[in-house]
Amino acid sequence: AQRVTQPEKLLSVFKGAPVELKCNYSYSGSPELFWYVQYSRQRLQLLLRHISRESIKGFTADLNKGETSFHLKKPFAQEEDSAMYYCALTNQAGTALIFGKGTTLSVSS
Amino acid sequence: DAGVTQSPTHLIKTRGQQVTLRCSPISGHKSVSWYQQVLGQGPQFIFQYYEKEERGRGNFPDRFSARQFPNYSSELNVNALLLGDSALYLCASSLGPLGGATEAFFGQGTRLTVV
Numbered sequence: 001a002q003r004v005t006q007p008e009k010l011l012s013v014f015k016g017a018p019v020e021l022k023c024n025y026s027y028s029g030s031p032e033l034f035w036y037v038q039y040s041r042q043r044l045q046l047l048l049r050h051i052s053r054e055s056i057k058g059f060t061a062d063l064n065k066g067e068t069s070f071h072l073k074k075p076f077a078q079e080e081d082s083a084m085y086y087c088a089l090t091n092q093a094g095t096a097l098i099f100g101k102g103t104t105l106s107v108s109s
Numbered sequence: 110d111a112g113v114t115q116s117p118t119h120l121i122k123t124r125g126q127q128v129t130l131r132c133s134p135i136s137g138h139k140s141v142s143w144y145q146q147v148l149g150q151g152p153q154f155i156f157q158y159y160e161k162e163e164r165g166r167g168n169f170p171d172r173f174s175a176r177q178f179p180n181y182s183s184e185l186n187v188n189a190l191l192l193g194d195s196a197l198y199l200c201a202s203s204l205g206p207l208g209g210a211t212e213a214f215f216g217q218g219t220r221l222t223v224v
Contacts, residue, residue, distance in 0.1 A: 006151075101151050
């Protein structure tokens with residue numbers, strides 16, 4: 001079965017601290033993985049995808065097929081990073097995104 | 110630059126009633142997908158339409174149906190509403206089927222409350 005697990009419902013850190021949002025997946029074959037972010041009162045938007053290997057807003061994520069993980073990392077958190085983060089993968093038919101339950105990141109000063 | 114637009118933004122319905130939600134994709138996008146997001150959960154896939162044909166269906170009862178029009182806009186219909194249908198309904202549009210560089214863009218959602 002295709003599944004995405006985000007074990008943390010809430011992650012609270014201080015400004016300047018490192019951040020790691022965990023994501024584990026279950027998938028047969030080579031998955032396409034994404035991180036979506038939803039800031040307060042804004043729509044869900046793509047943060048980054050594993051195929052592009054980009055760093056967006058200082059965030060990076062590496063696909064680890066051995067551990068079936070795609071954790072999102074940032075070395076120094078900013079208050080504006082506070083948001084809901086969803087890990088997702090594309091189903092094998094390419095028709096749907098399968099989302100995790102999301103992790104709320106709260107960055108305080 | 111108009112993004113994905115959904116209407117209405119909020120809706121209150123009574124159990125047993127029927128509801129229609131609407132979505133206009135980004136200009137040039139031919140694929141529209143619908144997701145249900147219950148409080149505290151991630152979005153759950155309901156339907157995908159591409160070139161006016163249903164290409165994917167999630168694990169939802171037959172009370173849920175959708176269609177895509179020649180201008181690529183879409184409607185989601187839910188019949189015989191249950192309290193458990195209360196959720197945020199998200200529409201996403203993309204150029205085509207997901208995969209590779211194809212990105213899904215989401216609307217603001219329609220908040221449906223069933224009382």
